[in-house]
Amino acid sequence: LKNKFFSVLPIGGVDEIGSNMTLIRTAHEDIVIDCGLLFPYEECFDINYLVPDFGLLDETRVKNIVITHGHEDHIGGLSQLLAKLPNIKLWVTPFTHHLVRKKLEEFRIDFNFQIYQSGQDISFQQLDITPVHVNHSIPETNGLVIRTKDRQWGALYISDFKVDLKSKHEDPMDLQLIKNKLSECSQTAYFIDSTNVIFDGKTTSENELLPDLEGLINRQEDRVFITLFASNVHRMNAICLMAKRAGRKIVVMGRSLWNYMEAARESGHSDLTLEDFHTPDQAKGQTGKMLIFLSGCQGDFLSALRRFSFGEDGTFKPQPGDLVIFSSKVIPGNEKKIFRIYNKLTQFGAEIITAYDHLIHASGHPGKEDLKILIDSFLPTYYFPIHGESYMLKKHQEFLFQSYPTVKTLVIHNYDEVILGESSIKIEHHESKEPILIHGKNLIIEKTQISQRRKMATQGSVFITYQKQNKLIEISLLGLPLMAQEHLDQLKKRLLNQIENDLHHRESNYFKDQLKISTRQFFNHLLGYKPVTEVHLF
Ligand SMILES: [Zn+2]
Numbered sequence: 001l002k003n004k005f006f007s008v009l010p011i012g013g014v015d016e017i018g019s020n021m022t023l024i025r026t027a028h029e030d031i032v033i034d035c036g037l038l039f040p041y042e043e044c045f046d047i048n049y050l051v052p053d054f055g056l057l058d059e060t061r062v063k064n065i066v067i068t069h070g071h072e073d074h075i076g077g078l079s080q081l082l083a084k085l086p087n088i089k090l091w092v093t094p095f096t097h098h099l100v101r102k103k104l105e106e107f108r109i110d111f112n113f114q115i116y117q118s119g120q121d122i123s124f125q126q127l128d129i130t131p132v133h134v135n136h137s138i139p140e141t142n143g144l145v146i147r148t149k150d151r152q153w154g155a156l157y158i159s160d161f162k163v164d165l166k167s168k169h170e171d172p173m174d175l176q177l178i179k180n181k182l183s184e185c186s187q188t189a190y191f192i193d194s195t196n197v198i199f200d201g202k203t204t205s206e207n208e209l210l211p212d213l214e215g216l217i218n219r220q221e222d223r224v225f226i227t228l229f230a231s232n233v234h235r236m237n238a239i240c241l242m243a244k245r246a247g248r249k250i251v252v253m254g255r256s257l258w259n260y261m262e263a264a265r266e267s268g269h270s271d272l273t274l275e276d277f278h279t280p281d282q283a284k285g286q287t288g289k290m291l292i293f294l295s296g297c298q299g300d301f302l303s304a305l306r307r308f309s310f311g312e313d314g315t316f317k318p319q320p321g322d323l324v325i326f327s328s329k330v331i332p333g334n335e336k337k338i339f340r341i342y343n344k345l346t347q348f349g350a351e352i353i354t355a356y357d358h359l360i361h362a363s364g365h366p367g368k369e370d371l372k373i374l375i376d377s378f379l380p381t382y383y384f385p386i387h388g389e390s391y392m393l394k395k396h397q398e399f400l401f402q403s404y405p406t407v408k409t410l411v412i413h414n415y416d417e418v419i420l421g422e423s424s425i426k427i428e429h430h431e432s433k434e435p436i437l438i439h440g441k442n443l444i445i446e447k448t449q450i451s452q453r454r455k456m457a458t459q460g461s462v463f464i465t466y467q468k469q470n471k472l473i474e475i476s477l478l479g480l481p482l483m484a485q486e487h488l489d490q491l492k493k494r495l496l497n498q499i500e501n502d503l504h505h506r507e508s509n510y511f512k513d514q515l516k517i518s519t520r521q522f523f524n525h526l527l528g529y530k531p532v533t534e535v536h537l538f
Contacts, residue, residue: 006148007418009022011415018036018073022157031124034074035080037076051080119177130147134163138231153189156188169234194386194396202370213238233270255295258277261277297328300337310344318349379406383404413432499515
């Protein structure tokens with residue numbers, strides 16, 4: 001890269017929702033934007049999460065990472081990143097800093113950081129980066145205006161936003177600042193969120209939800225339960241104020257909700273005090289007017305919502321007369337888990353209200369009308385849809401072709417490097433890398449091991465021990481139907497015969513392999529599939 005120019009290289013978050021990470025490269029240094037996690041696809045088999053491969057990060061060049069906001073798909077990979085680049089400086093806003101600190105404390109990881117405010121110019125060796133306040137579904141979200149020192153090029157990078165002009169809890173998105181900063185540049189490029197582009201209209205304002213939410217809360221005599229994305233601090237605040245006005249006791253169930261409220265209090269996003277909230281222990285045995293927050297709106301296995309809905313919670317059990325409000329959407333892939341929860345609650349006699357019934361959830365991402373407001377306020381030369389599944393990127397491009405035919409709109413993929421050069425742009429492809437799988441104590445687990453796990457889980461396991469000296473064989477089964485147990489003597493006999501007739505004078509590996517093959521055949525005949533089989537010789 002020549003001195004004056006820079007490039008934008010996404011290594012996560014394009015063609016997928018999650019694991020947002022982008023590398024900004026210049027001649028002398030590279031700057032990272034965000035480091036998020038991806039929640040596992042089903043085929044990854046119950047691991048914790050995935051993070052992008054950090055192979056392209058060169059520790060001699062990468063000294064800074066700018067975090068746009070505190071969602072997991074933007075900060076969830078930081079502990080892995082810091083293991084590779086322990087000295088990297090994190091640029092964060094105060095609220096995001098609380099979230100990051102909390103997350104890294106868990107792993108006892110220290111980190112360098114620098115607090116920034118929206119609108120402040122951050123000066124790097126060859127670039128100036130200006131964080132721009134945008135609306136989203138978590139406080140202190142920023143887009144980034146990235147400009148060369150000579151203002152030849154300016155780029156706007158916003159992976160998550162919406163335009164909320166009616167917002168009362170925070171300022172509307174700062175469109176004027178984007179215009180001011182980019183107007184100084186000869187050439188401009190946008191890198192923009194595609195998550196909600198299939199929606200033709202304008203994304204609902206957070207404010208528009210309040211009447212329906214308050215109506216529902218006030219309608220109810222006794223207990224109201226409500227679940228929402230824990231990071232949606234502004235909505236939780238608004239609901240708490242409704243509860244206070246209605247004389248309801250506020251109970252919070254779930255650690256993630258407590259964490260976000262703490263971060264909100266510490267960084268000035270909530271006037272509520274600790275006395276306003278009750279723990280489940282404090283609420284135990286109490287009746288009357290209550291509003292109970294439940295974490296886990298996606299039906300996660302260990303969440304408060306799931307525990308409660310299945311009647312497994314020690315403090316509250318669902319009962320007729322309860323109202324359970326889902327102020328959230330169903331993230332694709334979680335339908336089954338959530339519908340089971342709807343069913344359980346209904347069977348207990350509780351009433352459920354979802355965003356299909358009332359206006360009680362708003363997306364944090366831009367519909368086409370939001371995008372128009374952004375593009376109309378400043379028309380860029382180039383435009384790159386990012387942050388979204390492949391089909392969303394394509395729809396985003398089609399929308400630009402139709403509504404803004406003069407803008408050069410290109411679909412890029414992870415590992416496509418957009419070079420903002422002398423007179424035009426160039427795209428260079430890098431070999432793409434598979435994301436890394438993380439499980440347990442923040443440890444990497446290889447894909448081969450995951451496929452082994454899948455086999456054990458779907459086909460069960462057989463363990464065989466053979467003691468040569470005493471000619472004793474032991475077999476134990478895991479995860480096979482109980483009827484298989486009744487056939488064990490038969491299997492033992494067959495294996496002992498095989499040993500007697502052929503295997504006893506063979507070398508160990510051959511011996512083991514033959515027993516394995518026989519066992520798997522035996523079970524295939526019996527069950528219709530071959531369990532994972534391990535043979536030990538003594
Ligand atoms: Zn976000």
